[in-house]
Amino acid sequence: MRTAVFSTKSYDRHYLEPAAVRSGHELVFFEPRLTPATAVLARDFPAICSFVNDALTADVLASLAAGGTRFVALRCAGFNQVDLEAAAKHAMRVARVPAYSPYAVAEHTVGMMLALNRKYHKAYNRVREGNFAIDGLLGFDMHGRTAGVIGTGKIGAIVAQLLAAFGCQVLLYDVHENAECQGIGRYVPLDELIATAEIITLHCPLMPATRYLVNRESIARMQRGVMLINTSRGGLVDAPAAIEGLKSGQIGYLGLDVYEEEADLFFEDHSDRVIQDDVLSRLLTFPNVLVTSHQAFFTETALTQIAEVTMGNLTAMEQGAELQNEVRAGGRK
Ligand code: NAD
16 A cells, blocks of 8 residues: 655664565655654555654544555554544544553663663763763662552563562552562552652653653652652653752753653754754763663664564555554544
8 A cells, every 4th residue: 555654764664664565555755753743754644653752642643544545554562642533523544553662671771771870871971071980970889779560551561570580579550450570579559659769760651741751740759869760751750840859959861851841852853953942952961861762662673563564554454454553532542
């Protein structure tokens, strides 16, 4: 099926093209993000393929529908960026890639914890400049610490396993308990996790119930000097409240792979421009903050799986088949 691919980078082409050839789809790659202005590029394409920061708002979907698009293949797991009610109104089918190497995201999450704790990013620069002093690089043993995992689905469950392997006491919170976490950690109420954990890591989806889960009030209830990691979705954290927490010392370490206002910044080189986002700029000044640019998913395994599943989704939608990976208004499937 002819498919307009938005937000294309060289690595997307590298993995999507061979998968498309194998499954008989014709992909046309566009570098711009999908916006109300660029949606016209998809005119006469029955399908589009989009990524995390391509906002499929009501106006974008209306424009796509007017151009003849009927299928949306998200090459990501999250679908908070899609107005599913609007998609249903235009009878558009939307499919996602629900699981592509949850290990990729889980391993990056633990990597951020270690980097913040043992200050690898600083050590790397120091040693390269001939500075072999270790003062200022003092960390703590992960072993014996209390770590809280919020959202124990595919990614959160693996993070919990990895933390248990370090010898952490693992506290878990989810609206649905995951049997795979049995014996790894203990499910507790959210309030208890927030008040007790010395490391808190977020793995729940962004939805109205979880927006700003980390806010001024919840930060105040955390352990002083807490380590907070978000590799899920930016909107889970109220970033200005996190800045206050960092300034007061209430937050001791902050690792962000996602940021609420990332859409205009992440995945692009802005090194020759003045960054206009004062909140992100402030975050980047703290010595105990590590920001990565939504790269937790970015492994060879994950990109291979994303390409294969996306092509499978296009095939199923083209054939009008039932689709396990379809997302609909009012819930998954
Ligand atoms: P998943 O659906 O397997 O798990 C999500 C879990 O969150 C589920 O167990 C669900 O019950 C739980 N949940 C739902 N509402 C909750 C609430 N109010 N409080 C606590 N838990 C709640 O998803 P996953 O594959 O593990 O992905 C988790 C998150 O990671 C997603 O939001 C996704 O957007 C994000 N993600 C980020 C990257 C990245 O590169 N940074 C890559 C993939 C996924």
